[in-house]
Amino acid sequence: MSAKPSVGTITEPARQIRVCREADVVVVGGGPGGVGSAIAAARSGAKTVLIERYGHLGGMASGGLVNIIPNLSDISGKQHTYGLTLELLNRLDKRGGTSYPEKKDWGTADRKTVDYYLDANLGWFYVREDQNTGKQRVLYSAVVDPEILKGELNDMVLEAGVDLILHSWGTQVVKEGNTVNGVFFESKSGRQAILGKVVIDATGDGDMFVAAGAEYDNECDNKRRTAWLALVFWMANVNIRKYDSFKAEQPEKYKELMQELTKLGGYPVFFKGILKNQENVVWYHCMQPQPERTDAMDVEQLTKIDIQARKRALITYEFMRKHVPGFEKCFIMLTAPQLGTQGGRRITGEYTVSEKDLETDEIFEDTIAVLANNDYGEISARHPTLCIPYRCLVPKQVDGLLVAGRAFSSADTINEAFNIIPHCIAYGQAAGTAAAMSVKGGIQPRKVDYKELRKNLVKQGVNLPEIGESRAVEAPPAPERDKSDYYQKYR
Amino acid sequence: MKTIKESARETRVAREADVVVVGGGPGGIGAAVSAARNGVDTVLIERYGYLGGMGTGGLVTIIPQLTDYTGKQQIVGLTQEWIDRLIARNAVDYPKKEHWGSLDKELVRYYFQRSFFMTRLDRVVYAAIISAEISKVILNDMVEEAGVKTYCHAWGTEPIMEGNHCKGVIIESKSGRQAILGKVVIDSTGDGDLFPYAGIEFEDNIPPNFRIANLALCFWVDGVDLKKAMDFRMNNPKEFMELNRKAMEAGGQGGFMPSNLPDQDAVVWFHNRFPNKSQVDVEELTRVEFEGRKKMIKTYEFFKENMPGFEKSFIVLSSPQLGTRSSRRMIGEYQLTQKDLANNQPFKDTIAILPDLDRGQESLDHPNMYIPYRCLLPKNVDNFLVACRAFSSDMHVQDNFNLIPHCIAFGEAAGTASAMALQAGVGVKNVDIKALQKQLAKQGVPLPDVNKKVDYKYTGPALVSSAFTPPH
Numbered sequence: 001m002s003a004k005p006s007v008g009t010i011t012e013p014a015r016q017i018r019v020c021r022e023a024d025v026v027v028v029g030g031g032p033g034g035v036g037s038a039i040a041a042a043r044s045g046a047k048t049v050l051i052e053r054y055g056h057l058g059g060m061a062s063g064g065l066v067n068i069i070p071n072l073s074d075i076s077g078k079q080h081t082y083g084l085t086l087e088l089l090n091r092l093d094k095r096g097g098t099s100y101p102e103k104k105d106w107g108t109a110d111r112k113t114v115d116y117y118l119d120a121n122l123g124w125f126y127v128r129e130d131q132n133t134g135k136q137r138v139l140y141s142a143v144v145d146p147e148i149l150k151g152e153l154n155d156m157v158l159e160a161g162v163d164l165i166l167h168s169w170g171t172q173v174v175k176e177g178n179t180v181n182g183v184f185f186e187s188k189s190g191r192q193a194i195l196g197k198v199v200i201d202a203t204g205d206g207d208m209f210v211a212a213g214a215e216y217d218n219e220c221d222n223k224r225r226t227a228w229l230a231l232v233f234w235m236a237n238v239n240i241r242k243y244d245s246f247k248a249e250q251p252e253k254y255k256e257l258m259q260e261l262t263k264l265g266g267y268p269v270f271f272k273g274i275l276k277n278q279e280n281v282v283w284y285h286c287m288q289p290q291p292e293r294t295d296a297m298d299v300e301q302l303t304k305i306d307i308q309a310r311k312r313a314l315i316t317y318e319f320m321r322k323h324v325p326g327f328e329k330c331f332i333m334l335t336a337p338q339l340g341t342q343g344g345r346r347i348t349g350e351y352t353v354s355e356k357d358l359e360t361d362e363i364f365e366d367t368i369a370v371l372a373n374n375d376y377g378e379i380s381a382r383h384p385t386l387c388i389p390y391r392c393l394v395p396k397q398v399d400g401l402l403v404a405g406r407a408f409s410s411a412d413t414i415n416e417a418f419n420i421i422p423h424c425i426a427y428g429q430a431a432g433t434a435a436a437m438s439v440k441g442g443i444q445p446r447k448v449d450y451k452e453l454r455k456n457l458v459k460q461g462v463n464l465p466e467i468g469e470s471r472a473v474e475a476p477p478a479p480e481r482d483k484s485d486y487y488q489k490y491r
Numbered sequence: 492m493k494t495i496k497e498s499a500r501e502t503r504v505a506r507e508a509d510v511v512v513v514g515g516g517p518g519g520i521g522a523a524v525s526a527a528r529n530g531v532d533t534v535l536i537e538r539y540g541y542l543g544g545m546g547t548g549g550l551v552t553i554i555p556q557l558t559d560y561t562g563k564q565q566i567v568g569l570t571q572e573w574i575d576r577l578i579a580r581n582a583v584d585y586p587k588k589e590h591w592g593s594l595d596k597e598l599v600r601y602y603f604q605r606s607f608f609m610t611r612l613d614r615v616v617y618a619a620i621i622s623a624e625i626s627k628v629i630l631n632d633m634v635e636e637a638g639v640k641t642y643c644h645a646w647g648t649e650p651i652m653e654g655n656h657c658k659g660v661i662i663e664s665k666s667g668r669q670a671i672l673g674k675v676v677i678d679s680t681g682d683g684d685l686f687p688y689a690g691i692e693f694e695d696n697i698p699p700n701f702r703i704a705n706l707a708l709c710f711w712v713d714g715v716d717l718k719k720a721m722d723f724r725m726n727n728p729k730e731f732m733e734l735n736r737k738a739m740e741a742g743g744q745g746g747f748m749p750s751n752l753p754d755q756d757a758v759v760w761f762h763n764r765f766p767n768k769s770q771v772d773v774e775e776l777t778r779v780e781f782e783g784r785k786k787m788i789k790t791y792e793f794f795k796e797n798m799p800g801f802e803k804s805f806i807v808l809s810s811p812q813l814g815t816r817s818s819r820r821m822i823g824e825y826q827l828t829q830k831d832l833a834n835n836q837p838f839k840d841t842i843a844i845l846p847d848l849d850r851g852q853e854s855l856d857h858p859n860m861y862i863p864y865r866c867l868l869p870k871n872v873d874n875f876l877v878a879c880r881a882f883s884s885d886m887h888v889q890d891n892f893n894l895i896p897h898c899i900a901f902g903e904a905a906g907t908a909s910a911m912a913l914q915a916g917v918g919v920k921n922v923d924i925k926a927l928q929k930q931l932a933k934q935g936v937p938l939p940d941v942n943k944k945v946d947y948k949y950t951g952p953a954l955v956s957s958a959f960t961p962p963h
Contacts, residue, residue, distance in 0.1 A: 008503075008504040009501040009502055009503050009504060009670075010501070010502050010504055010651060010658075010659075010670045010672075011499060011500070011501055011502075012499060012500050012501075012502050012661070013499050014496060014497065014498050014499040015496070015497050016494035016495070016496055016497075017494055017495050017496075017497050018492055018493070018494055019492075019493040019494060019495050022493075054811065055776070055780045055811065055812065055813055056780070056784075056809070056811075063811065095788075095792075145805070145806075147710070147787075147806040147807075147808065147809055148788065148806070150784055150809065151784045151785065151787070151788040154781055154784055154785070158781070164777060164781075165773055165774070165777055166773075166776060166777040166780050167773055167776045167777065167780070167813070168773055169646060169663060171663045171667075171668065172497075172668070174495060182495070184497065186646060186648050186663050187773035187776075188682060188684065188770070188771040188772070188773055188776060188818075189771065189772055189773040189774075190687065190688075191497075191648065191649075193494075193495045193497075195495070205665060207665070210667070211667075231540075233624075234807070236713055236755075236757075236758075236807065237754050237755070237756070237757070277714065277803065277805045278713075278714065278805050279714075279803075280714075281713070281807075296665065297665040297666060298665070298666055299642055299643075299644055299645050299662075299664035299665055299666040299669075300642070300666075302540075302643060302644045302664075302665060303641055303642055303643040303644065303645075306540045306541070306643050306644070307631050307635065307641075307643070310541070310627055310628045310631055311628060311631070313624075313628070314625070314628045318580075329754040329756075330754070331622070331624075331752070331753070331754050331755055332622075332624040332625070333624075333711075333713065333758075333807050333808070334623075334624060334711075334807060334808045335541070335624055335627065337539070337540070337548070337811030338540065339540050339644070
C-alpha cells in the first residue's frame with residue numbers, strides 16, 4: 001500500500017488560547033538575527049521575550065555547526081563589523097572559544113602567512129584573492145566553538161534582561177487588521193500565545209511574515225549557495241599530518257581515491273581544523289546540490305535531504321577510514337542537530353537591496369550596517385563594502401513587524417553573500433534597537449527616526465559611515481554587466 | 492488566565508495513512524517499523540532531523556537491561572536488530588555473550604569499570620553502548636526499508652478528535668500547519684503530548700527522590716588523554732575523589748564515563764541529573780537548559796585546568812535534546828503498579844518481558860516484569876495506542892521500566908497490533924491477543940507461556956553489592 005498525498009482540508013474550530021506573556025518586543029527565533037534583536041531591544045529598555053525552537057541559541061552558528069563568523073574585514077584588512085559581533089567574539093576569546101588571524105595579519109599578502117592560514121583553519125574563509133593585484137590576502141574571519149558559543153549567548157541574553165523561552169516553536173501570528181500584535185507558539189506546554197507591540201521575525205525563513213500574509217520573494221536559482229541545504233558533520237581522531245604527507249607524496253593516488261569516493265556518493269572535500277584546541281577534528285560541510293531549486297520550507301524535501309545527507313556522511317566515513325592514510329581511526333563525532341539552511345524566503349520590504357546597490361556605493365540615509373564585500377571577485381575589488389538600509393528590515397505592507405536575519409528584503413544576488421552570521425547579527429541589532437524605539441515612541445516601526453536610530457546604533461559600538469561620505473575606490477569605469485556576474489566566487 | 496481567540500481555520504491535509512505514529516524515539520521507531528512491516532501504510536512524524544530520541548539526540552547512548560540476572564536475554568526483537576546493525580558497522584560496545592549472567596568477580600569488576608550499565612546484582616548484564624551518529628543512519632535505514640513515510644522536522648502537536656475517535660494529528664513544520672489523517676494514531680511523544688487534547692486520563696506525580704524526577708543535559712568531551720586520566724584515578728583514588736568534589740564545589744559536576752566505542756579513545760561522556768518540577772513545562776525546560784549549560788562550561792573549565800589527562804580536552808557536543816526521563820503517564824485499560832512488581836505471573840495479554848535488575852533483593856525475587864497489552868490502550872479513545880514511556884504505569888513501575896529497550900518493545904507491540912487490527916477490520920482494543928502474541932514471537936520477541944503458573948524462588952548466593960557501588 002502506498003501513502004496517498006492529499007489536497008483536502010479539515011476545519012479546525014475557533015478556540016481560546018492561553019496568553020502566557022505580554023511584552024513590548026517578541027523575537028521569534030534565537031539564531032544570530034534573533035539574538036542580536038533580543039539583546040539590542042532589551043538593552044534599549046524594551047520588555048523583550050525571545051522564543052527558540054531548539055534548546056540552544058545560535059542557530060546555524062551552533063546547532064547548524066556552521067561555526068564561522070567570516071568577512072569581518074574587507075580584503076585590505078580594514079575591519080567593518082563591530083557592534084554585538086565583536087562583543088561576542090571578545091567574550092568567546094576569554095574562554096578560548098574562538099580562533100582568528102592575528103590583527104597584524106589582516107590584509108597581508110605575505111605568502112608564508114597566507115599559506116599558514118590556508119592550511120591551518122578552514123582555508124577559504126580566511127583568504128581571498130585580491131583582483132587588483134592577483135594576490136591572495138588574509139581576512140579577518142573568526143571560527144567559534146559551538147558549545148562555548150551556546151553558553152556565552154545564554155549569558156548575553158540573560159544579562160540583557162531578555163525573557164527567554166526555549167524548546168518553543170513560533171508558528172502563527174496574532175493579527176488585527178494589518179497589524180501583528182503577537183505570536184502563537186507550540187511547546188510541551190501546548191499551544192500558547194505571547195502578545196507584543198512589535199514582533200521581530202528572526203526565524204530565518206520568514207515563518208512569521210508568511211503567517212502574517214506579507215508579500216515576499218523566494219526566487220533563487222539553483223546555482224546559488226543559498227538554494228542548497230547542507231548537513232555539516234565532524235570527524236574526529238584524524239591524523240592530519242599523516243593525511244597531508246600522503247596527499248603530497250601520492251597526489252595521483254589521492255585524486256583517484258577522491259574520484260572513487262565521489263562516484264560512491266561521498267564527500268571528497270573537508271576543512272582541516274575547526275579550532276586551535278581541536279587538532280584531530282575535520283569539518284565536512286556537505287552541500288546538497290539540488291537538481292532544481294530547493295525550497296527550504298518544504299518539510300518533505302527537508303526530510304529527504306536529511307536522510308540523504310546522513311547516508312552520504314556514512315559512505316564518506318567508511319571510505320576514508322578504509323582507504324585514506326590518517327583516517328584509519330577516525331569516527332563521526334557528530335552531525336549538526338539542525339539542517340544547514342542557507343536561504344529561502346525574503347520579505348518584500350520598504351527597500352529591496354539589489355546588485356545595483358553593489359555598484360553605486362550609496363550611503364543610505366537609514367544605513368544601519370556597513371558590510372565588507374569580499375565574495376564578488378572583481379566587483380568586490382571596486383566596491384569593498386555594501387551599506388544596508390533600515391528599510392529592508394521593514395515589511396512594505398504589514399505593521400508591528402520587523403525582519404531580522406537572512407530573510408531581509410534583498411534580491412537573490414545580494415542575499416547569497418550578505419545573509420551569513422555577522423550580517424544577521426547586525427540586522428538583529430538594528431531591528432531590536434528600532435523595535436524598542438518604536439515601542440517607546442508609540443509609533444509603528446516604519447516611522448522610527450532614522451537619524452535617532454543611527455545615533456543609538458553608533459552608541460552601541462556599531463560602525464556606520466557618515467552620510468555624504470564617499471566610499472568609492474579609484475578605478476576605471478565598470479564594465480557592462482548582467483545578472484550572471486553576480487555570483488559568489490569561491491576563491 | 493488571560494486567553495486570546497484563535498479563529499477557526501481550514502488546515503491542509505498533507506496525507507492520509509493507516510497508522511500515524513507521532514514521535515521518532517525508540518517507541519515510535521518500534522511502532523512505525525512494526526506497523527509497516529506488517530503491511531499497513533504508516534506515517535512517522537519526528538520533531539528533529541533524525542530518529543532515535545533519547546538514544547541519539549539525548550546522548551543517552553545506552554541500551555541497557557537486556558538480560559535478566561541469570562544472563563537470559565529477554566529483550567530481543569527490534570532492539571537486537573538495531574544492535575546487530577551497529578555490530579556490522581563496528582559501532583557498539585557490550586559484554587561478551589558468554590559473560591552474561593556471570594558471577595565471576597574479576598569479570599564483574601572488569602565490566603563495572605568499563606561501564607556502570609554492564610553489571611547489576613553482582614553479575615554481568617547485557618547492555619549496549621551505542622554510537623549515536625551511526626544509529627541515526629541505521630534507524631533511517633530501518634524505517635525506509637520498512638516503507639514508512641517519515642516526516643522529519645515536523646512537530647505533531649494535537650490529535651484531531653471526533654468524539655471518542657482520533658482521526659489524525661496536526662503537525663507544524665516549515666511547510667506551515669498541516670493535518671495527517673490516520674485510522675490508528677500512536678502516541679510515541681514520550682510525554683503523552685496528545686493526552687490532554689484527546690481527553691485521555693493521565694497522572695504525572697513523581698516524588699523528587701525518584702530517578703525519573705530529573706532531567707539531563709549530557710555532553711561529550713574529546714581530546715582527553717584517557718590513559719593518563721584512568722591511571723590517575725587508579726593510583727590516586729583519594730586525590731581523584733577530592734578533585735571531583737572540588738569540581739562540584741566550583742559549580743560543575745564530578746565523574747565521567749569513558750566512551751568505550753572503537754577509536755573513541757579520547758572521548759568521555761558526562762551524564763547528569765537536574766531536579767525539576769515538570770518535564771512538560773516549557774519554563775522548566777528552559778531553566779534546566781540554562782542551568783545545564785552553565786554547569787557544563789564550569790565542569791569543562793575545571794577539568795581542563797585540574798584533572799590530569801584533560802589538559803587538551805574540548806567539549807565536542809552537548810545533547811541537542813534535553814534528557815527527559817518522565818512526565819505524563821496514561822491511566823489506561825490496565826495500569827501497572829507497585830503490586831505488579833511483586834508478582835511473578837505473566838498476564839494473559841503479555842506483549843513483552845522486561846528484566847528487573849535495579850531493585851536489589853527484590854529483583855532477585857522477581858527477576859522479570861511482564862507487560863500486558865492493555866497498558867498501551869487508553870480507556871476512552873478507541874483507535875489510539877501509546878508506545879513510549881507514557882504507558883499506563885504508576886511511578887514505581889515507571890521509574891524502573893521506561894528505558895530505551897522497553898520503549899522499543901512497547902512500540903513493537905503497538906505497531907504490530909495496529910496493523911493486525913486494521914487488517915482484521917476491528918478496533919485496536921479488539922485485536923486477537925493470541926494472534927498478536929504469535930506474530931510478536933515470530934518477530935523474535937520472547938514471550939512467556941501465559942497459561943503456565945510460575946513457581947519461582949531465588950536460590951542463588953546472597954546479594955553483596957548494590958547497583959551504585961562497585962563490586963567487592
